[in-house]
Amino acid sequence: MNTELLNHKLSEPEFLLKKDWIIRQIEFKLKMIDLELSTKHNRTIMQKVEHRIKDASSIARKLIKKGYKITFENADEKLNDIIGIRVVCLYRDDIYSIADLLKQQKDFTLIKEKDYIKNPKKSGYQSLHLIFDVPLIYKEATETQRVEIQLRTVAMDFWAGVDNQICYKKNPAKLKTAELALKNYSTEISRMDKQMMELRKNAEL
């Protein structure tokens, strides 16, 4: 299958409606979680929630990278992040509070958890990734849709945004200096995130 055909399948109304339905379900859950935590701690928790549906060229690239043929079935079955939701908050510990509440949702099945905060990627990338199966019920049928939720601080989001523009998925041979600098900034960001959390904790005493 070529990317054009994949693009056609990914643009079908039923496919898009189902993805949109799941995104809305999750965003409502996140609003409830935000309300619960902000009421409990008396401060704003989530700074930003955004979503995207992966486009055909990005799906094709990832299928090739993972060694699969470019087919609609492989895209739907093998990739975890066709639906991606990103939650950004100020403090590192809020990420884990949100993650705990997401894991408590009876209708969400946790498939995989990747803690790139405790174990940053080689690039320096930090975020907590939770991959869930979320049910979509229509008439008698229940089908599940896979979703990746990325949780990160504002500082981690800043880092990932810059990395995305400069290094991520770019020609590595040309990027040694930028890669090294970003790796160092990732360590700085981690240190700063911890200090900001301590500042807040001390202010709460």
Ligand code: 0O2
């Ligand atoms: P895009 O453009 O965001 O769609 P899995 O199949 O779940 O086991 P996966 O998805 O192959 O593993 O890999 P991984 O490393 O968990 O990465 C998932 C996503 O995290 C990526 O999606 C990026 O959004 C983000 N990410 C991972 N590593 C980096 C990095 O070094 N820099 C930046 N800026 N982001 C990163 P995609 O599909 O690669 O990209």
